[in-house]
Amino acid sequence: MSEAKESTETAAEGAGQGYLEVDDLHAGYGDVRVLHGVSLRVGRGDICAILGPNGAGKTTLLRALCGMIRGRGAVRLDGSPLPARSPDAVARRGVAHVPEGRGTFMPLTVEENLRLGAYARRNRAEVQADMERVYGYFPVLKERFKQEAGSLSGGEQQMLAIGRALMSRPRLLLLDEPSLGLAPLVVRELFGIVQSINQEERTTVVVVEQNAHLALGIAGQAHVLESGRIVLSGSAAEIKADEQVAQSYLGYRI
Template sequence: MTAMLNIKDLRSYYGQVQALHGLSFALNEGSLTTLLGANGAGKTTTLRAICNMVRSTGAIEFDGSSLMGRSTESIVRLGIAHVPQGRGTFTSLTVEENLQLGAISRRDRAGIIADIERMYGYFPVLKERYTQQAGTLSGGEQQMLAVARALMLKPRLMLLDEPSFGLAPLIVRDLFKILGRINREEKVTILVVEQNAQLALELADQAHVIETGRIVMSGGAKEIANNEDVRKSYLGY
């Protein structure tokens, strides 16, 4: 397996405050990786740094070419879809328009129409509501819409920031199943940041643990899940 995304010595700043202190890790093509860490460890910042939404130094390479200094939109156009915290739904637009926006950088009209249908297959509830304003959807529906919108890009890499946030446990299970399917069937590499460590470790094959802006542990998800410290700190048993 080759490294699709390679991050080296990443340091990010919010104004004067440094949030990442030389963070390094790599993502393999086709993997489903989770980033674990306490509140404020720098998980969200890492995702934002990949899309150049926060001032950073260091090296981020995607397919061997550097992402540093590129604008957010041009990074996205390389096939990196980012579902931000809070989902980033276009609340004033309809569900279908949200999906079309996901594919705004694509040119294949027929493909887009087919993909919208495919999304309705994954998330039938979106089809029921396709003319509805996205802001009127429930939290879970909005999260599905956000994932579907990200998939409309036909991404090679998908970054998800706390997809379980604010959702009922049952809905979270469904969502994670679908993420697993997307990873296997569509061969989309996924990097997911999660508070719900247990669920994330069940789903993922790789895991990295962040503490105060650095990677402190990396490995297979099973192996991490069995680690004494991780169990104590993040799984609570």
């Protein structure tokens, strides 16, 4: 891909874009059907939380959105369909996926991991500037830039995973359970940073979380997924306010 085309597709138009439309999405693994017709919209620059119990299909939904698994139905970003089953092509369209368990490369240093996030980009000055931008959000990564990712704390590894995703200048950021296994204080810091990134870069964010309280704290809208179907949608404030709904759908108090 040429430099000019790339900057058209990601950097230049990236700001303020990232309108996601999902229509009647069915997806699964071989014969195992997991999603049974999921439809949702996420506005440009919004944060959308996907909540729901274990096994509901939240991870599968993100995998279908980023092209890791084949889906049936329509997924459009800024009006044009995302390529099916081609994670590379989806990434080039400006979708960055931070998977469950982070997926950082443990033997590589912090800086090497960040550079991998920009592997498709050739403009070294821009990549360097973005590295500084990431260090601005996550100063601890700058302090540890020569350290192996495997030697970082869980929270720092999650920051690195998000930082690496930012290196592709995404217009849509997909986060899968970023709070998993982290101490409450670290999680609050992390969610605060995700909110800053969303506000400053206008990156659209879809965040899957078991920690409903936290996710609803930063999200504008939320959907509850149960057995592969959306059973409840609304503004985060509405869902947060409805305790009965929260108890019956989420199984615990928000």
